[in-house]
Each structure stands twice: as C-alpha cells, then as structure tokens.
Amino acid sequence: MTPQSDEDEVWRQIVASFNETAEDASAEQPWPDRENVTEQADAGDGDDARGGGAPGGVALGDDALGDGVGDDDRTGEERAPTPGDDDHYIPPPPPPLPHGDALSRLSWLALFGGPAYLLLAALLQWPMDGWIVFAAVAAFIAGFVILVVRMGDGPPADSGWDDGAVV
Template sequence: MSRDDDQTWAELIDSFHASPTDGDQPWPAAEELGPDERLDEPRPDDFRDASVTLGPLAGGRGGPGPDPDPAAPAPGIDDATAEEAANHFVPPPPAPIPRGDRVQQLAWAAVITPPIALIIVAIMSWRPSDEIVFLAVVAFVAGFVTLVARMRGHHPNDPDDGAVI
C-alpha cells in the first residue's frame, strides 16, 4: 500500500470510531419526522389486494352497488408505483412430484432398505446369516443399477437445453 492509501485507511477507521459532534447528524434531514408526521411514500401494506381491504369489516362501502375495480390503484398511490405492484411476478405453483412406476419404487426400496436393516442389525449386535447379508448387498446393487439404467439421458434433438441467459 502506498502512503496515501495508509493515510486514507487510517482516516476511515478514525471516522468510524468517532462519535458525531453536536451539530452533525448521521442521516439526512429529510428523515427527521415527528411522531405525527406521515411519509409520502407508499408502505408495503398499501399494495394489498383491493378486494381484501374494501368491505364492511375493513371500512369499505359494503352496501349495494358495484364493487370498486380491484385493478384500480388505491388512493394515495401514484401510477408508476401501482403499475409496478400490478406487474410483480408471482411464480406459478410447482408441479407435483412424480410418483414413479412400480419398478422405480421397488428400486428405491432396494437402495434404501438394506443399508438401514444392516445398520440396525449391527447396532443390536445380531449376527445375520451370510445368505441374508448377501441378499441385502445384491438387492442394494440391483436397485442402484436399475435406477441408473432408467435415468433419462440428454438427447441432441432435445429442445430443452436448460437455463439460457
């Protein structure tokens, strides 16, 4: 580091540890609000759905007649803010998890069950027969090979090439 960098760094550290003097305030004067003053900017709760906020319990009309347009901006919100709130992206609900077919379910059972069973047997200090251990290992390997063999590969003609930026 050069001398100027060291001096600048020392000044930054000193100003960080220094407390403000009586006349200085660490924030802009526009942020000084009294207890009864209100901000002109909209708050997040100003963007609630109009159909929820208007009604007999919320102090809305609640009487006969047409309901107000829910797409219309609430009073006190400018057009740009209302349009930004209306164009806010809400993702669609996720697709359900696929259940799989019977072969896939059995393959998963063969991959998960034997290791758990062998761990329980080892914890309980039981001595399983060699045939049981052999069958557990064969089931695990067969299930794993089945799951790998049934994986979908990438095809060159597949139009879905993932996220493209």
C-alpha cells in the first residue's frame, strides 16, 4: 500500500463516521449539569453591553452582575436586593491641561497655521504671492524647530547625581 492510499482510506473512514453517535452516554453532554447556562441568561437582554459577559462569550444571568435581582444558582431562590448594590465607582475629574507659555503656543500655531493657510488658499483659489508662500513655509519650519529644541531629552533637573541605568 502506498502512503497516499492509506491517507485516502483514513479520510473515507472519517467521512463515513461523521454522523455516527458515540456509545458513551456522557458524549451527549460533555460537562456537568451545574455548568449549564440558564434560559434567563440566554435571553440576550444586553448583559454583554453592561459588562456581564463571561470570557468565553457566554452571557451570565443578572445575578452574576451584582444588581441584586435574579435567582441564586445555588439555591434556585429569588434573592432580594442588598443595600450596597447601586453604588458605582465614579472617577474623579481629570486635572486640567497645563497652559503652555506664549512661545510654545505660538510655535504650535505656526506649525499648523502655515500649512492650513496654504491648503485653504489653494482650495479657495486665493492669489498667493511668493512672499506669502515663503512666510507660510517658514512659519511651519520655525514652529517645528522651536518645538523640537524646547522638547529637551535630558534628565530632569531634580534627578540628582545618580540617574540609574541609562540605556
């Protein structure tokens, strides 16, 4: 027999036994009954959108969400809401963005304003003299250079003499 005919025979056996059932009774349900998901959880009432979905994609019942309503899987009884269930974490407001100094704000304006003016002038077909184009390109380059120079890639001034491992 050639290796190809052995492989063909194996495939024929797999295809022939595709619809056959196993003799073992546990083959119909490969997991314990306690792991079955209840119909209430299968209702698809938006549990995943509220963050109640399990990692495997199985929707969990309302009782797993901690909202105090739903039946307890261990006892099968309805449980009453508890006093602390409505508490949600509300993060503090973020700190305000720092106000840059006048030079950095002007640099950002030049960086974006020069090309924006050229684009707007080209779209609206404004007449562009040579000095206007030069000023817009020079503003873009100057804004970029000022921002890069002020970026500073050295250690902070208060880091002391030992700045740890430097890679």
